[in-house]
Amino acid sequence: MTTPNKTAHQASFRDPSGYMFHDGKTLRRTVNPIYFPQYNKLKETGFFKTLIKKGLLIGHEETEASEERIILTPEHIPFITNPYEWSFEQYKHAALLTLQIQKYALTKGFILKDASAYNVTFHKGKPVFIDTLSFDFYEEDTPWRAYKQFITHFFGPLVLAKYHGTEIFKMMQTHIDGLPVKLIASLLPGKSKLSSTLYTNIHLLAKMENKHSEDYKAETKVAKLSKKSQDNILTNLFNFIKKLELNEASEWGDYYNKTNYNDQAFEAKKELIKSWVLPMNIEKLIDVGGNDGTFARTVLSDVKDVIVTDIDANAVGYNYHQAQQNGEQNMLPFVCDVLQPAPGIGFNNTERNSLIERLQAYAPDVTLALALIHHITLSGNVPFEKSAEFFAKFSDHLIIEFPKREDSWVESLLVRKREFINHFDFYNEADFEKGYSKYFKLEKKEAIAGTKRVLYLFKK
Amino acid sequence: MISLYFDPGLGAMIVQGIVAFAAGVLLFSKNIMYKVKAFFGLIKEEDDTYDSIDIDEEDTENNDDTK
Numbered sequence: 001m002t003t004p005n006k007t008a009h010q011a012s013f014r015d016p017s018g019y020m021f022h023d024g025k026t027l028r029r030t031v032n033p034i035y036f037p038q039y040n041k042l043k044e045t046g047f048f049k050t051l052i053k054k055g056l057l058i059g060h061e062e063t064e065a066s067e068e069r070i071i072l073t074p075e076h077i078p079f080i081t082n083p084y085e086w087s088f089e090q091y092k093h094a095a096l097l098t099l100q101i102q103k104y105a106l107t108k109g110f111i112l113k114d115a116s117a118y119n120v121t122f123h124k125g126k127p128v129f130i131d132t133l134s135f136d137f138y139e140e141d142t143p144w145r146a147y148k149q150f151i152t153h154f155f156g157p158l159v160l161a162k163y164h165g166t167e168i169f170k171m172m173q174t175h176i177d178g179l180p181v182k183l184i185a186s187l188l189p190g191k192s193k194l195s196s197t198l199y200t201n202i203h204l205l206a207k208m209e210n211k212h213s214e215d216y217k218a219e220t221k222v223a224k225l226s227k228k229s230q231d232n233i234l235t236n237l238f239n240f241i242k243k244l245e246l247n248e249a250s251e252w253g254d255y256y257n258k259t260n261y262n263d264q265a266f267e268a269k270k271e272l273i274k275s276w277v278l279p280m281n282i283e284k285l286i287d288v289g290g291n292d293g294t295f296a297r298t299v300l301s302d303v304k305d306v307i308v309t310d311i312d313a314n315a316v317g318y319n320y321h322q323a324q325q326n327g328e329q330n331m332l333p334f335v336c337d338v339l340q341p342a343p344g345i346g347f348n349n350t351e352r353n354s355l356i357e358r359l360q361a362y363a364p365d366v367t368l369a370l371a372l373i374h375h376i377t378l379s380g381n382v383p384f385e386k387s388a389e390f391f392a393k394f395s396d397h398l399i400i401e402f403p404k405r406e407d408s409w410v411e412s413l414l415v416r417k418r419e420f421i422n423h424f425d426f427y428n429e430a431d432f433e434k435g436y437s438k439y440f441k442l443e444k445k446e447a448i449a450g451t452k453r454v455l456y457l458f459k460k
Numbered sequence: 461m462i463s464l465y466f467d468p469g470l471g472a473m474i475v476q477g478i479v480a481f482a483a484g485v486l487l488f489s490k491n492i493m494y495k496v497k498a499f500f501g502l503i504k505e506e507d508d509t510y511d512s513i514d515i516d517e518e519d520t521e522n523n524d525d526t527k
């Protein structure tokens with residue numbers, strides 16, 4: 001922390017056990033002496049080793065050890081996604097992982113001392129626990145002190161999403177410490193009180209929290225809870241979450257039945273993208289508005305790291321589901337609305353980085369934007385120059401598909417402008433190229449056979 | 461033990477006894493239902509991408525032996 005190229009990570013200050021810092025380009029973790037007893041025990045008993053081998057906890061190497069500090073260098077995670085960017089299934093997996101780890105910790109005489117959703121992210125196709133110092137010793141017969149946090153970060157949002165859809169997860173953006181229990185309870189339908197799990201874990205919890213909120217001196221004696229009882233809470237929550245499904249769930253898998261071009265053109269588009277991307281020999285690709293990942297998958301085996309975002313949480317969910325089933329380790333799907341990318345949140349607005357900041361740090365070699373520009377331009381009313389500026393912030397190469405005015409989707413978007421349709425005369429190839437030339441150099445341009453669309457390759 | 465750097469919520473600590481009791485009753489009855497269903501051969505294999513809550517340590521230990 002003392003030398004100029006070592007700076008503490010902006011999100012790492014809440015836990016006195018240690019903190020993350022940037023050492024040049026590498027992210028490392030300092031363990032403070034106050035946490036040495038826990039750390040040593042976790043290391044000696046093979047606790048870390050088991051979780052790391054199982055892929056449940058991010059791997060690390062002890063790269064320095066002295067009496068003042070121990071430094072761990074964790075495995076690099078290319079891109080961190082936050083809870084408000086997850087699809088339902090991802091959120092579920094992250095919650096189940098947390099419960100699994102807490103249950104395992106209990107059997108080894110430890111506990112998770114916090115259950116923040118930010119302790120989990122997605123890496124190598126799976127959720128992984130990233131806060132190595134979140135463990136503490138278990139004290140016999142004590143309740144789980146991260147229990148409420150688990151409810152406000154995981155259980156509450158998941159249950160609410162069941163009834164109100166995954167838009168609920170976006171509330172995590174405005175509540176970095178999780179959704180207030182009272183709010184969760186008030187948003188649940190009355191019939192949820194009939195479920196003993198929902199009644200006790202949410203409604204009763206909200207009542208009890210309300211009742212004891214004025215115990216400023218912490219005078220009330222904390223109740224005891226046996227390990228077996230805690231096990232029951234964890235197992236019951238696990239079973240309940242595992243079975244949770246969205247009420248609004250739509251069928252997966254027909255995203256491309258709604259295309260306005262035929263199968264041949266669909267294949268032609270795939271081939272064209274492949275023939276442009278592969279010779280570039282790239283490592284990192286992001287497909288913005290990439291739906292269920294169909295087009296990104298055409299190059300998945302040749303690119304080390306692929307990110308696919310979409311505004312539709314259901315498409316992201318389907319992408320994640322496919323990645324799970326195919327065992328794809330290099331596919332990372334997440335939810336993103338290009339017109340409203342995730343802001344920087346938390347203390348100083350820097351605890352969780354904005355999407356742009358994270359994308360800049362990730363620095364994709366190629367950005368794909370297929371069938372997206374007409375939405376940005378015509379639904380979002382974003383001028384070409386502005387969207388070019390957005391892509392230029394993080395992309396080196398940009399492959400962007402431009403549906404012409406004659407494309408049926410563009411036509412339908414234009415028709416909806418009614419008497420203002422003339423305001424959108426600028427939506428044409430010439431103006432598009434002009435706007436993008438402000439930030440990019442045009443490298444290639446090719447009409448996609450069988451469609452009224454043109455594919456462009458721009459370089460910054 | 462390190463003092464807590466966030467408020468666990470007193471209500472949340474107290475309520476866990478009741479939550480655990482309800483969970484215990486539910487798990488117990490589910491267990492009985494499972495046994496009854498198993499007796500009549502009604503158990504379907506679940507096909508999903510989720511693990512069980514219990515972490516299977518055996519294969520990790522076997523890996524260690526090869527070192």
